Amino acid sequence: MKKCLIASLLVGVISLTGCGNSTATSEKPTIKVGYFPNITHAQALVGLADGTFQKTLGDNVIIETKTFNAGPEEIEALLAGAIDIGYIGPSPAVNGYIKSNGEALKIISGSASGGAALVVQPELAEAFVKNGVQALAGKKIASPQQGNTQDVALRYYLKQNGLDQSTQVIPIANADQLTMFSQKELDGAWAPEPWAARLIQEASGQLIIDERDLWPDKQFTTTNVIVSTKFLNEQPDLVKQWLTAHVAVTDWINNHPTEAQTTVNNEIEKLTTKKLKDSVLAEAWQRLNITVNPYQASVITMAQHAYDQGYLGEQQPVLDSLYDLTTLNEITGQQY
Numbered sequence: 176m177k178k179c180l181i182a183s184l185l186v187g188v189i190s191l192t193g194c195g196n197s198t199a200t201s202e203k204p205t206i207k208v209g210y211f212p213n214i215t216h217a218q219a220l221v222g223l224a225d226g227t228f229q230k231t232l233g234d235n236v237i238i239e240t241k242t243f244n245a246g247p248e249e250i251e252a253l254l255a256g257a258i259d260i261g262y263i264g265p266s267p268a269v270n271g272y273i274k275s276n277g278e279a280l281k282i283i284s285g286s287a288s289g290g291a292a293l294v295v296q297p298e299l300a301e302a303f304v305k306n307g308v309q310a311l312a313g314k315k316i317a318s319p320q321q322g323n324t325q326d327v328a329l330r331y332y333l334k335q336n337g338l339d340q341s342t343q344v345i346p347i348a349n350a351d352q353l354t355m356f357s358q359k360e361l362d363g364a365w366a367p368e369p370w371a372a373r374l375i376q377e378a379s380g381q382l383i384i385d386e387r388d389l390w391p392d393k394q395f396t397t398t399n400v401i402v403s404t405k406f407l408n409e410q411p412d413l414v415k416q417w418l419t420a421h422v423a424v425t426d427w428i429n430n431h432p433t434e435a436q437t438t439v440n441n442e443i444e445k446l447t448t449k450k451l452k453d454s455v456l457a458e459a460w461q462r463l464n465i466t467v468n469p470y471q472a473s474v475i476t477m478a479q480h481a482y483d484q485g486y487l488g489e490q491q492p493v494l495d496s497l498y499d500l501t502t503l504n505e506i507t508g509q510q511y
Contacts, residue, residue, distance in 0.1 A: 205237040206406075206413050209249045209258035212242050212446035214369055214456065215287045215398045216262040217465050220442040221435055222424040231420035236413065242446055246270075246323065254279055259406040260417060262286055265396045265474040266324040266481060272497050273487055279404055281499040284418055285469035285511075286398035286425075290462050291325055292371040293332075293384035295363035296356075300381035312341045314362035317355070319370075321346040322486045324397070324477065328386060329365035331480040353378060367397070368459035369451055376455055385462060394464070395473040407499065415502050421467065422506050428465045436460055469511055471498060 210219035222228045229238060241258060243249040246267025252258045254275060271280055293316070295303065302310035311333070318326035326346055333339045345361065349370040355361045357378040364374060365386075374380035387393035400421060407414050428435040436456050444450035451459075475494060481487050500511045 203235055203237050205239055207239045207258045209241050209243055209252055209261040212443050214439055215290055217428055217439050218286055218421055218424045219262045220439050221428055222420055224438050224442050227424050228420045232416050253403055260402050262398055263401055264324045265399060265477050268399050268401050269478045273492055277496050280401045281404055282399045282497055283402050283499055284400040284467050284503045285396055286400050288394050288397055288464040288466050289387045290368040290397045291386040292382050293363060293365050294371050294374040294380040294382050297381055299362050300383050303383045308336045312338055315343045315345055317345045317347050317352045317361050317364040319349050325365045325367055327481045330484050368463055369455050372455045372459040394470050396470045418502050419506055425465055425467050
């Protein structure tokens with residue numbers, strides 16, 4: 176009886192041990208990714224749709240995704256640990272970095288450049304041709320959100336031309352901009368794509384400033400890839416695999432622009448139930464550059480503009496540790 180009892184106990188221990196190992200090995204690593212259903216986040220849309228990220232990471236890794244409509248919301252998610260990697264504009268990335276005293280995140284790659292423009296009513300466009308920038312005096316110009324990338328760009332442009340006191344900046348969501356612009360309640364809007372193209376094609380707006388023309392070599396960052404510093408330290412291999420796929424998807428998009436636009440539009444429809452008109456997407460795409468180049472200088476300049484406008488607190492922002500491009504440089508063989 177004693178031998179039987181010992182044998183039973185041993186069987187129980189082996190059984191429990193086996194269950195323990197099974198549970199441990201069944202826990203797959205997870206990478207949580209945030210992005211917008213927008214053409215400026217094209218790599219996320221394409222790479223998730225065609226399976227490039229999953230293939231590169233392997234079947235053993237779980238990809239969890241979450242979409243956002245605004246940068247501040249995505250930054251809060253990263254700070255709370257709800258996402259590990261995010262596609263996001265430069266202003267919210269800088270804000271999140273400063274808010275966390277430089278500890279919460281790193282920019283690890285670029286994603287898009289360009290893709291913003293000042294679109295105005297036809298009569299204002301005529302006045303702009305005749306009188307230059309002074310035609311904007313006393314007008315109502317919209318931006319997507321106070322303190323966001325386009326808002327900072329618009330306010331800086333007005334200040335540089337002595338119009339910051341006379342021209343009214345109205346921060347309002349892009350969809351509402353389209354409605355108000357159509358009803359002649361706005362004189363213009365400094366809008367990201369595809370909203371600039373929609374204002375032109377759906378509301379008879381006219382483009383008077385392509386923001387690329389205001390930057391050296393016509394390049395400025397529209398979208399970055401950021402990562403939680405904690406996740407980067409704990410899962411550097413997963414970050415490298417994600418960036419490897421990100422670079423591959425970027426190359427594919429640039430080599431297959433027509434197919435890429437179709438995939439992007441299909442994914443936008445899945446996520447928002449609304450597809451962009453092909454003509455709108457085609458026009459918007461022409462003003463956008465899909466690239467892994469982070470264009471650091473443009474982001475630092477944007478941060479200075481935001482600070483000058485009172486958006487980044489009272490102390491001059493120190494962004495020495497904002498970037499970690501070691502892995503991107505290793506993958507691409509470049510020195511960004």
